[in-house]
Amino acid sequence: MSISRRKIALIGGGNIGGTMAHLCAMKKLGDVVLFDVIDGLPQGKALDLLQSAPVEGFDASIVGTTSYEDIVGADVCIITAGIARKPGMSRDDLLGTNAKIMSQVSENIKKYAPDAFVIVITNPLDAMVTLCQRVTGFPKNQVVGQSGILDSSRYRTFIAQELNRSVDSVSAMVLGGHGDDMVPVRSTCQVGGVPVERLIASERLDEIEQRVRMAGGEIVALLKTGSAFYAPASAAVRMAEAYLLDKKEVLPCAALLEGEYGVQGYYFCVPVLIGAGGVEQVIEIDLSAGEKAQFDESLSHVEEIVGAMDRVLGQA
Ligand code: APR
Numbered sequence: 001m002s003i004s005r006r007k008i009a010l011i012g013g014g015n016i017g018g019t020m021a022h023l024c025a026m027k028k029l030g031d032v033v034l035f036d037v038i039d040g041l042p043q044g045k046a047l048d049l050l051q052s053a054p055v056e057g058f059d060a061s062i063v064g065t066t067s068y069e070d071i072v073g074a075d076v077c078i079i080t081a082g083i084a085r086k087p088g089m090s091r092d093d094l095l096g097t098n099a100k101i102m103s104q105v106s107e108n109i110k111k112y113a114p115d116a117f118v119i120v121i122t123n124p125l126d127a128m129v130t131l132c133q134r135v136t137g138f139p140k141n142q143v144v145g146q147s148g149i150l151d152s153s154r155y156r157t158f159i160a161q162e163l164n165r166s167v168d169s170v171s172a173m174v175l176g177g178h179g180d181d182m183v184p185v186r187s188t189c190q191v192g193g194v195p196v197e198r199l200i201a202s203e204r205l206d207e208i209e210q211r212v213r214m215a216g217g218e219i220v221a222l223l224k225t226g227s228a229f230y231a232p233a234s235a236a237v238r239m240a241e242a243y244l245l246d247k248k249e250v251l252p253c254a255a256l257l258e259g260e261y262g263v264q265g266y267y268f269c270v271p272v273l274i275g276a277g278g279v280e281q282v283i284e285i286d287l288s289a290g291e292k293a294q295f296d297e298s299l300s301h302v303e304e305i306v307g308a309m310d311r312v313l314g315q316a
Contacts, residue, residue, distance in 0.1 A: 005060060006030030006244050009071040009113060011105050012080030013042035013064065015226055016121060019233035020078060021049055021062060027237065029244055031061040033074065036081075039066050074113040076240045078146075079132065081105045082122040084227040085220045091123040091179060092305055096312050102128045103313070106135035117243045117278050118143045119236050120254075125178040126302045127309040129254050129267045140256040141278040147178035148252025148269040149235035150228075154215040155184050158208045163199060165191055172196070173252045174212060175269050176298035179305070182269070183294045184209040185287065239274060246276035255279050261295070266302055 008024050010017045013036035021032045032049075034042040046064030053059065063070060071077065082098035085091065102122060109118060109132075118138065120129040129145030136143065151174035160167040172189035176182045186205060189196040196205065211218070219228040242249040255272045257263035260282045273281040287295060 006075045007033065007073055008240060008244075009033045009035060009074035009077045009116065010080070011035050011071075011077055011109070012082065012122070013038075013045055014080060015084070015229035016080040016233045016236075017042075017078075018045045018049075019229050020080075020237055021045065023233055023237045024240070025049055025053070025058045025060050025062060026056060027241065028058055028060065029237070029241060030075070032063070033070050034062070034064045035066070035068065035071060036064075037066060042066065068108045068112045071109070071113045071116075074116045076119065076243060077109050077113055077116040078119045078121065078236050078240060079105055079109075079128075080121045082128075085123070085216075086226075087221050087224055089220070091125070091216070092308070094123050095127060095305065095309060098122050098124070098128060099131060099309050099312050102131045103135055106132045110136040110138070114138075116142075117240075119239050120145045121232055121236050123178070124305050126254060126267050127305045130256075130306055131309060131313075133256060133267070140258075141280065143256070144239065144272070144274075144279050145178070145254030145267055145269070146232065146236040146239060147182075147254045148174055148271075149238055150232050151178065151182050151184075151212065151215075151269075152252050153231055153235060155189065155209070155212045158211055159189060159191065159196060159200070162204070162208060163191060173271060175252055175271075176295055177302040177305075178254065178269065179298070179301055180213050180217075181294070181298045181301055182213055183291060183298055184212050185285075185291055187288050187291060188285070242274035243276065243278060248273055248275040248280070250283055253279070255282055257282065260284055263299060266299065266306065268299060268302060 013034045036042040042064030046062045122128045133143040155172045156170040271283040
Protein backbone atom coordinates (compact mmCIF):
# COMPACT_ATOMS: atom_id res chain seq x y z
CA MET A 1 0.00 0.00 0.00
CA SER A 2 1.36 3.41 -0.86
CA ILE A 3 0.40 6.67 0.79
CA SER A 4 0.50 9.58 -1.59
CA ARG A 5 0.83 13.22 -0.69
CA ARG A 6 -2.22 15.45 -0.51
CA LYS A 7 -2.79 17.84 -3.41
CA ILE A 8 -3.38 21.57 -3.06
CA ALA A 9 -4.54 23.54 -6.10
CA LEU A 10 -4.04 27.30 -6.01
CA ILE A 11 -6.26 29.03 -8.56
CA GLY A 12 -4.55 32.34 -9.22
CA GLY A 13 -0.79 32.51 -9.26
CA GLY A 14 -0.30 36.16 -8.37
CA ASN A 15 0.98 37.62 -5.11
CA ILE A 16 -1.21 35.60 -2.74
CA GLY A 17 -1.12 32.44 -4.88
CA GLY A 18 2.67 32.44 -5.10
CA THR A 19 3.05 33.13 -1.39
CA MET A 20 0.66 30.29 -0.54
CA ALA A 21 2.62 27.91 -2.76
CA HIS A 22 5.73 28.81 -0.79
CA LEU A 23 3.98 28.33 2.55
CA CYS A 24 2.43 24.99 1.54
CA ALA A 25 5.82 23.70 0.47
CA MET A 26 7.61 24.96 3.58
CA LYS A 27 4.93 23.45 5.83
CA LYS A 28 5.09 20.19 3.87
CA LEU A 29 1.32 20.14 3.42
CA GLY A 30 1.40 18.31 0.08
CA ASP A 31 1.92 18.67 -3.66
CA VAL A 32 1.08 22.08 -5.08
CA VAL A 33 -0.50 23.02 -8.40
CA LEU A 34 -0.33 26.74 -9.19
CA PHE A 35 -2.86 27.73 -11.87
CA ASP A 36 -3.11 31.05 -13.68
CA VAL A 37 -4.38 32.35 -17.02
CA ILE A 38 -1.11 34.18 -17.73
CA ASP A 39 1.08 31.62 -19.47
CA GLY A 40 4.55 31.52 -17.97
CA LEU A 41 3.69 33.12 -14.63
CA PRO A 42 2.69 29.99 -12.69
CA GLN A 43 5.30 27.84 -14.46
CA GLY A 44 8.06 30.34 -13.62
CA LYS A 45 7.04 30.65 -9.97
CA ALA A 46 6.72 26.87 -9.62
CA LEU A 47 10.17 26.30 -11.05
CA ASP A 48 11.71 28.92 -8.79
CA LEU A 49 10.03 27.40 -5.73
CA LEU A 50 11.07 23.90 -6.70
CA GLN A 51 14.68 25.03 -6.81
CA SER A 52 14.44 26.05 -3.15
CA ALA A 53 13.48 22.46 -2.21
CA PRO A 54 17.01 21.11 -1.63
CA VAL A 55 17.81 24.09 0.58
CA GLU A 56 14.57 23.92 2.55
CA GLY A 57 14.29 20.15 2.54
CA PHE A 58 10.86 19.56 1.06
CA ASP A 59 10.04 16.91 -1.54
CA ALA A 60 6.66 18.12 -2.75
CA SER A 61 5.93 18.42 -6.42
CA ILE A 62 5.20 22.02 -7.43
CA VAL A 63 3.65 22.46 -10.84
CA GLY A 64 2.70 25.69 -12.60
CA THR A 65 -0.02 25.42 -15.20
CA THR A 66 -2.63 27.11 -17.37
CA SER A 67 -4.57 23.86 -17.77
CA TYR A 68 -7.39 22.94 -15.41
CA GLU A 69 -6.72 19.26 -16.07
CA ASP A 70 -3.77 19.55 -13.71
CA ILE A 71 -6.05 20.19 -10.73
CA VAL A 72 -7.76 16.79 -11.04
CA GLY A 73 -7.65 15.00 -7.70
CA ALA A 74 -7.07 18.15 -5.65
CA ASP A 75 -7.95 17.82 -1.96
CA VAL A 76 -8.05 21.59 -1.51
CA CYS A 77 -8.56 24.46 -3.96
CA ILE A 78 -7.77 27.99 -2.84
CA ILE A 79 -9.05 30.74 -5.13
CA THR A 80 -7.34 34.11 -5.51
CA ALA A 81 -8.08 34.50 -9.21
CA GLY A 82 -9.17 38.04 -9.99
CA ILE A 83 -7.96 41.58 -9.71
CA ALA A 84 -6.70 43.26 -6.55
CA ARG A 85 -7.37 46.76 -5.24
CA LYS A 86 -5.50 49.90 -6.24
CA PRO A 87 -5.30 53.00 -4.02
CA GLY A 88 -8.70 54.63 -3.54
CA MET A 89 -10.63 51.47 -4.36
CA SER A 90 -12.81 49.57 -1.91
CA ARG A 91 -13.11 45.79 -2.09
CA ASP A 92 -16.58 46.30 -3.54
CA ASP A 93 -15.13 48.11 -6.58
CA LEU A 94 -13.74 44.74 -7.72
CA LEU A 95 -17.19 43.20 -7.99
CA GLY A 96 -17.93 43.42 -11.71
CA THR A 97 -14.61 42.02 -12.89
CA ASN A 98 -14.15 39.40 -10.22
CA ALA A 99 -17.71 38.02 -10.41
CA LYS A 100 -17.11 36.97 -14.00
CA ILE A 101 -13.76 35.42 -13.14
CA MET A 102 -15.21 33.64 -10.10
CA SER A 103 -18.04 32.13 -12.16
CA GLN A 104 -15.57 30.71 -14.66
CA VAL A 105 -13.18 29.41 -12.01
CA SER A 106 -16.01 27.78 -10.03
CA GLU A 107 -17.32 25.99 -13.13
CA ASN A 108 -13.89 24.50 -13.65
CA ILE A 109 -13.48 23.44 -10.03
CA LYS A 110 -16.88 21.77 -10.22
CA LYS A 111 -15.74 19.91 -13.33
CA TYR A 112 -12.17 19.01 -12.44
CA ALA A 113 -12.01 18.89 -8.63
CA PRO A 114 -15.50 18.06 -7.40
CA ASP A 115 -14.28 16.63 -4.10
CA ALA A 116 -12.02 19.52 -3.11
CA PHE A 117 -12.48 21.66 -0.03
CA VAL A 118 -12.71 25.14 -1.54
CA ILE A 119 -11.34 28.25 0.18
CA VAL A 120 -12.17 31.59 -1.47
CA ILE A 121 -9.97 34.65 -0.98
CA THR A 122 -10.90 36.81 -3.98
CA ASN A 123 -12.66 40.06 -3.03
CA PRO A 124 -15.29 41.25 -2.43
CA LEU A 125 -15.05 38.11 -0.35
CA ASP A 126 -18.58 37.70 0.97
CA ALA A 127 -20.07 37.95 -2.51
CA MET A 128 -17.36 35.86 -4.20
CA VAL A 129 -17.67 32.93 -1.80
CA THR A 130 -21.46 33.05 -2.22
CA LEU A 131 -21.05 32.89 -5.98
CA CYS A 132 -18.56 30.04 -5.78
CA GLN A 133 -20.92 27.94 -3.66
CA ARG A 134 -23.84 28.65 -5.98
CA VAL A 135 -21.95 27.85 -9.18
CA THR A 136 -20.26 24.71 -7.89
CA GLY A 137 -23.41 23.57 -6.11
CA PHE A 138 -21.11 22.05 -3.49
CA PRO A 139 -22.54 21.53 0.00
CA LYS A 140 -21.97 24.41 2.40
CA ASN A 141 -19.35 22.55 4.44
CA GLN A 142 -17.18 22.31 1.32
CA VAL A 143 -16.99 26.03 0.41
CA VAL A 144 -15.64 28.62 2.84
CA GLY A 145 -14.30 32.15 2.70
CA GLN A 146 -11.07 33.44 4.16
CA SER A 147 -11.68 36.68 5.97
CA GLY A 148 -11.71 36.44 9.74
CA ILE A 149 -8.34 34.82 10.33
CA LEU A 150 -6.69 37.72 8.52
CA ASP A 151 -8.81 40.40 10.17
CA SER A 152 -8.36 38.81 13.62
CA SER A 153 -4.63 38.51 13.05
CA ARG A 154 -4.50 42.22 12.30
CA TYR A 155 -6.40 42.95 15.53
CA ARG A 156 -4.05 40.73 17.53
CA THR A 157 -1.00 42.33 15.92
CA PHE A 158 -2.06 45.86 16.83
CA ILE A 159 -3.02 44.91 20.41
CA ALA A 160 0.29 43.09 20.90
CA GLN A 161 2.17 46.15 19.58
CA GLU A 162 0.23 48.49 21.83
CA LEU A 163 1.02 46.50 24.97
CA ASN A 164 4.45 45.22 23.97
CA ARG A 165 3.31 41.62 24.42
CA SER A 166 3.84 38.55 22.28
CA VAL A 167 1.19 38.01 19.64
CA ASP A 168 0.90 34.50 21.10
CA SER A 169 -0.52 36.02 24.29
CA VAL A 170 -3.26 37.92 22.47
CA SER A 171 -6.47 36.21 21.44
CA ALA A 172 -9.21 38.05 19.58
CA MET A 173 -11.77 37.56 16.84
CA VAL A 174 -13.03 39.82 14.10
CA LEU A 175 -16.37 38.65 12.73
CA GLY A 176 -19.00 39.81 10.22
CA GLY A 177 -18.44 40.89 6.64
CA HIS A 178 -14.98 41.39 5.15
CA GLY A 179 -15.55 45.08 4.51
CA ASP A 180 -14.90 48.36 6.27
CA ASP A 181 -17.67 47.58 8.76
CA MET A 182 -16.25 44.25 9.92
CA VAL A 183 -16.74 43.66 13.64
CA PRO A 184 -13.70 43.45 15.93
CA VAL A 185 -15.35 41.65 18.84
CA ARG A 186 -13.83 43.38 21.83
CA SER A 187 -15.39 40.94 24.27
CA THR A 188 -13.30 38.13 22.73
CA CYS A 189 -10.04 40.04 23.04
CA GLN A 190 -7.83 38.89 25.88
CA VAL A 191 -4.17 39.28 26.68
CA GLY A 192 -2.88 36.36 28.71
CA GLY A 193 -6.43 35.69 29.83
CA VAL A 194 -7.06 39.31 30.93
CA PRO A 195 -9.88 41.13 29.10
CA VAL A 196 -8.33 43.82 26.89
CA GLU A 197 -10.67 46.46 28.30
CA ARG A 198 -8.79 46.24 31.59
CA LEU A 199 -5.50 46.98 29.84
CA ILE A 200 -6.30 49.60 27.20
CA ALA A 201 -8.64 52.60 27.54
CA SER A 202 -11.88 52.36 25.61
CA GLU A 203 -11.13 55.38 23.37
CA ARG A 204 -7.75 53.93 22.40
CA LEU A 205 -9.40 50.58 21.66
CA ASP A 206 -11.83 52.41 19.38
CA GLU A 207 -8.86 53.79 17.43
CA ILE A 208 -7.12 50.41 17.21
CA GLU A 209 -10.32 48.70 16.05
CA GLN A 210 -10.83 51.35 13.39
CA ARG A 211 -7.29 50.70 12.16
CA VAL A 212 -8.17 46.99 11.98
CA ARG A 213 -11.21 47.77 9.80
CA MET A 214 -9.08 49.84 7.44
CA ALA A 215 -5.92 47.71 7.65
CA GLY A 216 -6.22 46.31 4.13
CA GLY A 217 -6.63 49.81 2.70
CA GLU A 218 -3.62 51.05 4.68
CA ILE A 219 -1.47 48.48 2.88
CA VAL A 220 -3.03 49.23 -0.53
CA ALA A 221 -2.18 52.92 -0.05
CA LEU A 222 1.45 52.04 0.73
CA LEU A 223 1.95 49.45 -2.02
CA LYS A 224 0.13 51.48 -4.69
CA THR A 225 0.17 48.58 -7.17
CA GLY A 226 -1.67 45.82 -5.31
CA SER A 227 -2.99 44.67 -1.99
CA ALA A 228 -1.79 42.70 1.02
CA PHE A 229 -0.55 39.21 0.33
CA TYR A 230 1.68 37.76 3.06
CA ALA A 231 -0.93 37.76 5.82
CA PRO A 232 -3.85 36.74 3.56
CA ALA A 233 -1.75 33.82 2.30
CA SER A 234 -0.89 32.72 5.85
CA ALA A 235 -4.55 32.91 6.84
CA ALA A 236 -5.80 30.72 4.00
CA VAL A 237 -3.04 28.16 4.41
CA ARG A 238 -3.98 27.89 8.08
CA MET A 239 -7.49 26.91 6.97
CA ALA A 240 -6.15 24.37 4.48
CA GLU A 241 -3.94 22.92 7.20
CA ALA A 242 -6.88 22.55 9.60
CA TYR A 243 -8.73 20.61 6.89
CA LEU A 244 -5.85 18.45 5.69
CA LEU A 245 -4.72 17.54 9.20
CA ASP A 246 -8.28 17.16 10.53
CA LYS A 247 -7.38 19.56 13.32
CA LYS A 248 -10.94 20.38 14.44
CA GLU A 249 -9.71 23.94 14.89
CA VAL A 250 -12.05 26.80 15.72
CA LEU A 251 -11.28 29.59 13.26
CA PRO A 252 -13.20 32.71 12.22
CA CYS A 253 -14.23 32.10 8.60
CA ALA A 254 -16.99 33.11 6.21
CA ALA A 255 -19.50 30.25 6.30
CA LEU A 256 -22.97 29.91 4.84
CA LEU A 257 -25.34 30.57 7.73
CA GLU A 258 -28.80 29.06 7.83
CA GLY A 259 -30.30 30.45 10.98
CA GLU A 260 -27.18 30.66 13.14
CA TYR A 261 -26.73 34.13 14.62
CA GLY A 262 -30.16 34.91 13.15
CA VAL A 263 -28.64 35.04 9.65
CA GLN A 264 -30.47 33.22 6.88
CA GLY A 265 -28.79 32.29 3.61
CA TYR A 266 -25.72 34.53 3.69
CA TYR A 267 -22.01 33.88 3.98
CA PHE A 268 -20.81 35.73 7.07
CA CYS A 269 -17.69 35.39 9.17
CA VAL A 270 -18.27 33.54 12.42
CA PRO A 271 -16.23 31.03 14.42
CA VAL A 272 -16.41 27.62 12.73
CA LEU A 273 -14.87 24.23 13.37
CA ILE A 274 -12.64 23.09 10.52
CA GLY A 275 -11.59 19.46 10.19
CA ALA A 276 -11.63 16.65 7.64
CA GLY A 277 -15.34 17.31 7.06
CA GLY A 278 -14.61 20.88 5.99
CA VAL A 279 -16.75 23.36 7.91
CA GLU A 280 -17.97 20.83 10.45
CA GLN A 281 -19.84 23.18 12.76
CA VAL A 282 -20.77 26.82 13.27
CA ILE A 283 -19.94 27.93 16.80
CA GLU A 284 -22.31 30.46 18.33
CA ILE A 285 -20.74 32.85 20.83
CA ASP A 286 -22.38 35.56 22.92
CA LEU A 287 -22.09 39.12 21.62
CA SER A 288 -22.71 42.29 23.61
CA ALA A 289 -25.62 44.50 22.53
CA GLY A 290 -23.18 46.91 20.87
CA GLU A 291 -21.40 44.10 19.05
CA LYS A 292 -24.73 42.66 17.91
CA ALA A 293 -25.71 46.06 16.48
CA GLN A 294 -22.40 46.24 14.57
CA PHE A 295 -22.98 42.68 13.39
CA ASP A 296 -26.39 43.62 11.97
CA GLU A 297 -24.95 46.69 10.28
CA SER A 298 -22.22 44.58 8.68
CA LEU A 299 -24.81 42.02 7.55
CA SER A 300 -26.83 44.71 5.80
CA HIS A 301 -23.72 45.57 3.80
CA VAL A 302 -23.19 41.92 2.84
CA GLU A 303 -26.82 41.75 1.72
CA GLU A 304 -26.23 44.84 -0.43
CA ILE A 305 -23.09 43.51 -2.09
CA VAL A 306 -24.69 40.13 -2.83
CA GLY A 307 -27.66 42.01 -4.31
CA ALA A 308 -25.30 44.10 -6.43
CA MET A 309 -23.59 40.93 -7.61
CA ASP A 310 -26.90 39.41 -8.63
CA ARG A 311 -27.64 42.54 -10.68
CA VAL A 312 -24.16 42.43 -12.31
CA LEU A 313 -24.73 38.79 -13.25
CA GLY A 314 -28.30 39.45 -14.35
CA GLN A 315 -29.72 37.13 -11.73
CA ALA A 316 -31.80 39.67 -9.82
N1 APR B 1 -8.32 32.31 -13.75
C1 APR B 1 -7.20 32.17 -13.03
N2 APR B 1 -6.44 33.20 -12.63
C2 APR B 1 -6.83 34.41 -13.00
C3 APR B 1 -8.01 34.65 -13.76
C4 APR B 1 -8.76 33.52 -14.14
N3 APR B 1 -9.87 33.64 -14.86
N4 APR B 1 -8.11 35.98 -13.94
C5 APR B 1 -7.08 36.56 -13.32
N5 APR B 1 -6.29 35.62 -12.75
C6 APR B 1 -5.05 35.78 -12.02
C7 APR B 1 -4.20 36.93 -12.50
O1 APR B 1 -3.53 36.61 -13.72
C8 APR B 1 -3.26 37.14 -11.33
O2 APR B 1 -2.03 36.44 -11.50
O3 APR B 1 -5.27 36.07 -10.66
C9 APR B 1 -4.03 36.55 -10.14
C10 APR B 1 -4.31 37.57 -9.05
O4 APR B 1 -3.09 37.91 -8.50
P1 APR B 1 -2.72 39.40 -8.02
O5 APR B 1 -3.19 40.38 -9.03
O6 APR B 1 -1.29 39.39 -7.62
O7 APR B 1 -3.67 39.61 -6.75
P2 APR B 1 -3.48 39.02 -5.26
O8 APR B 1 -2.79 40.01 -4.43
O9 APR B 1 -2.97 37.65 -5.32
O10 APR B 1 -5.03 39.04 -4.79
C11 APR B 1 -5.98 38.24 -5.42
O11 APR B 1 -7.37 38.15 -3.46
O12 APR B 1 -7.32 39.31 -1.45
C12 APR B 1 -7.89 39.22 -2.71
O13 APR B 1 -8.50 41.50 -3.19
C13 APR B 1 -7.62 40.44 -3.54
O14 APR B 1 -9.24 39.93 -5.23
C14 APR B 1 -7.86 39.93 -4.92
C15 APR B 1 -7.35 38.48 -4.83
